[in-house]
Amino acid sequence: MSVDRRTRIGLRVLALGYLAVLLLVPVGLVFYRTFEKGIGFVWDSITTPAAIHALFLTLEVAAITVPLNAAFGMLAALALVRGRFPGKRLLDALIDLPFAISPIVVGLALLLVFGRTGWLGPTLADAGIQIVFSVPGIVIATVFVSLPFVAREVAPVLKEIGEEQEQAAATLGANAWQTFWRITLPAVRWGLAYGVVLSTARAIGEFGAVSVVSGKIAGQTETLTLLVEKRFQNFDLAGAYAASALLALIALGTLLAMSLIGARRSES
Amino acid sequence: MSIALPIGRRRPGAGVPSGGLAMGASMLWLSLIVLLPLAAVVARSLDGGVDSFWHAVSARQAVSALRFTLLISLATAAINAVAGTLIAWVLVRDRFPGKRVVNAVIDLPFALPTIVAGLTLLALYGPNSPIGVDVALTKLAVLLALLFVTLPFVIRSVQPVLLELDRDMEEAAASLGASPGVIFTRVILPSLIPAILSGAALAFARAVGEFGSVVLISGNVPFDTQVASVFVYKQIESDNPGGAAAVSVVLLALSLVVLVAIRWVGAWGSRARTQSAAVKSEARQNER
Numbered sequence: 001m002s003v004d005r006r007t008r009i010g011l012r013v014l015a016l017g018y019l020a021v022l023l024l025v026p027v028g029l030v031f032y033r034t035f036e037k038g039i040g041f042v043w044d045s046i047t048t049p050a051a052i053h054a055l056f057l058t059l060e061v062a063a064i065t066v067p068l069n070a071a072f073g074m075l076a077a078l079a080l081v082r083g084r085f086p087g088k089r090l091l092d093a094l095i096d097l098p099f100a101i102s103p104i105v106v107g108l109a110l111l112l113v114f115g116r117t118g119w120l121g122p123t124l125a126d127a128g129i130q131i132v133f134s135v136p137g138i139v140i141a142t143v144f145v146s147l148p149f150v151a152r153e154v155a156p157v158l159k160e161i162g163e164e165q166e167q168a169a170a171t172l173g174a175n176a177w178q179t180f181w182r183i184t185l186p187a188v189r190w191g192l193a194y195g196v197v198l199s200t201a202r203a204i205g206e207f208g209a210v211s212v213v214s215g216k217i218a219g220q221t222e223t224l225t226l227l228v229e230k231r232f233q234n235f236d237l238a239g240a241y242a243a244s245a246l247l248a249l250i251a252l253g254t255l256l257a258m259s260l261i262g263a264r265r266s267e268s
Numbered sequence: 269m270s271i272a273l274p275i276g277r278r279r280p281g282a283g284v285p286s287g288g289l290a291m292g293a294s295m296l297w298l299s300l301i302v303l304l305p306l307a308a309v310v311a312r313s314l315d316g317g318v319d320s321f322w323h324a325v326s327a328r329q330a331v332s333a334l335r336f337t338l339l340i341s342l343a344t345a346a347i348n349a350v351a352g353t354l355i356a357w358v359l360v361r362d363r364f365p366g367k368r369v370v371n372a373v374i375d376l377p378f379a380l381p382t383i384v385a386g387l388t389l390l391a392l393y394g395p396n397s398p399i400g401v402d403v404a405l406t407k408l409a410v411l412l413a414l415l416f417v418t419l420p421f422v423i424r425s426v427q428p429v430l431l432e433l434d435r436d437m438e439e440a441a442a443s444l445g446a447s448p449g450v451i452f453t454r455v456i457l458p459s460l461i462p463a464i465l466s467g468a469a470l471a472f473a474r475a476v477g478e479f480g481s482v483v484l485i486s487g488n489v490p491f492d493t494q495v496a497s498v499f500v501y502k503q504i505e506s507d508n509p510g511g512a513a514a515v516s517v518v519l520l521a522l523s524l525v526v527l528v529a530i531r532w533v534g535a536w537g538s539r540a541r542t543q544s545a546a547v548k549s550e551a552r553q554n555e556r
Contacts, residue, residue, distance in 0.1 A: 003361075003448045004448070007448065008362055011354060011357065011358055011362070012358050012362050012364060014354060015351075015354050015355045015357075015358040015359075016358075016370070018351050018354075018355065019355065019370065019373070019374075022412070022415055022416055022419065023373065023376060023377070023416065023419065024373070025392060026388040026389050026391060026392040026393075026416075027376065027380075027388055029388075029391050029392050029398070030384075030387065030388045030391050033391055072294060072297050072298075075290045075293050075294045075297075076290070076294040076298075078290040079290040079291040079294050079295075082290070083290060083291045085288070085291050087291065087295060088291070091291070091294065091295060091298070093527070093531070094298055094302070094303070095298065096527055097302055097306075097523070097527070098302060099470075099473070099474075100473045100477070100523035100524075100526060100527050101306075101477060101519075101520065101523050102476070102477025102478070102479060102496075102497045102500070102516075102519050102523075103477065103479050103480070103497075104477070104479050104497040104498075104500045104501050104504075104516075105309065105477065105497075105500065105516040105519055105520060106305070107504070108309060108500060108504055108509070108512050108513065108516055109305030109306055109308055109309045109516075110305050111504070111509070112305065112308035112309060112311075112312050112509065112513070113304060113305045113308045118308065119304075119308055140301065143301055144301050144302060144305070147298075147301065147302065151294075198378075201378070201379045204381070205379075205380065205381030205382065205383075205384070206381075207381060207382050207383045207479070207480035208382070208479035208480050208497065208501075211501075212501065212504060224381075225381050225382075225383045225384075225480070228381075228383050228384065228387065229383055229483075229484070232387060232484060237396075240387060241387070241391075244383075244384045244387050244388070247380070247381050247384050248380060248384055251376065251379035251380040251381070251384075252379075254379040255372055255373070255375055255376060255379050258372075258375060258379075259372045
């Protein structure tokens with residue numbers, strides 16, 4: 001459509017204006033407010049014992065959930081694309097559920113299973129296992145909310161590459177395991193990487209589900225996002241901004257990784 | 269010399285770790301992590317019978333939170349449908365310096381933690397606003413937060429369709445004297461509708477359940493700015509899991525409806541694309 005110059009510039013200004021008002025100016029302002037008091041202040045505020053603990057807990061949770069999600073995502077993608085089973089359509093429909101469910105409902109659901117009066121809570125408590133209000137609860141909540149990412153990125157790639165190479169390998173005597181490591185995994189690596197980046201970002205940034213199941217115990221189950229909220233509620237605005245800036249930096253790193261992987265993916 | 273290949277013994281796909289193992293393992297994991305907990309919510313909401321479920325969801329504050337959530341999510345989806353299509357069009361058809369950066373920044377709301385998104389909007393549109401605009405604790409603030417977190421959905425769903433769109437039809441319409449406005453509404457828009465709808469539906473689903481970005485900026489005023497997810501959170505905090513579960517079941521039902529709608533629109537979109545491709549290839553054959 002050849003739009004005349006004035007209309008085109010008008011539409012461009014509208015689109016960029018919307019992005020600026022909603023996204024760019026607010027994010028820019030938070031960075032400005034954060035560093036207004038100097039880098040030393042920010043450093044002090046993200047190196048308090050509580051902040052360091054929150055950072056390490058957040059990284060620990062991500063380090064456990066992301067490999068779990070990657071393994072499940074690969075399996076689910078294989079089942080969705082290669083499987084020939086009656087339950088396939090059901091799996092395909094159910095796998096998106098975590099994207100459509102409120103994180104608060106996720107938190108409540110886990111409380112009702114693993115909580116003090118939940119379905120499995122008392123049994124697990126007798127066995128000395130505590131899920132809710134401790135790290136395992138945070139991990140399960142994070143696995144729930146970021147479950148579909150890897151499967152949804154790997155499945156289309158798997159569909160596109162087809163089965164010929166895998167069949168060739170099988171014909172030449174490779175066993176299933178060898179075929180997977182040598183043929184299938186390398187072929188889907190960029191899709192897998194993209195899914196891993198997305199679920200890492202979600203794992204680090206999850207707030208709603210974690211705030212229900214973690215109990216928000218300072219120095220024990222307080223993740224970075226919970227720390228941001230607590231500082232804000234305690235009128236420590238500058239501290240909240242500093243912790244936010246740390247999370248925003250991780251988000252920018254995610255964006256960078258996404259566009260790099262995206263470029264690689266369209267090359268191959 | 270001949271090499272005996274064991275072809276006859278293998279079905280297609282054999283030797284590939286797919287089959288029952290992958291299916292069974294992923295179903296088991298999904299059931300354990302997702303389905304069992306959701307079943308617990310439904311069971312808990314019905315603990316006191318259907319009456320107590322109905323009592324919980326028809327409580328005045330619950331109804332008000334659900335109604336507000338539904339309306340504001342519809343508004344969010346509608347605004348996204350328009351603004352998202354506009355931004356996608358500008359990103360595909362326009363050329364300007366810095367376009368690649370703008371394109372990359374679109375995904376920021378997906379990467380940024382929701383609590384940071386709320387804090388970010390509060391910095392510009394809250395009580396300490398440098399431009400003197402304080403909308404905190406109003407419905408408008410909730411709308412802003414929802415628009416922020418749902419920004420990428422429509423753009424990312426429309427962009428690829430717009431990129432692949434055949435421009436022959438637009439040029440034909442232009443050569444027949446159609447104005448740009450007519451070309452957009454009669455030629456471009458019909459092909460984009462499935463993508464716009466599925467993007468808007470995803471935005472709606474996200475808005476209905478959103479918590480992190482809303483919790484700080486909404487002020488959680490009952491009968492005014494309290495959304496359903498914050499209402500559920502407050503019920504959990506005040507040790508009323510039955511009430512929390514009942515409203516959660518309504519939210520779950522809404523999620524299911526949206527998921528089904530998205531699949532339906534997706535199937536329609538791919539059917540429309542195949543049809544238009546078939547029409548085009550037929551037209552090309554007729555030309556020859």
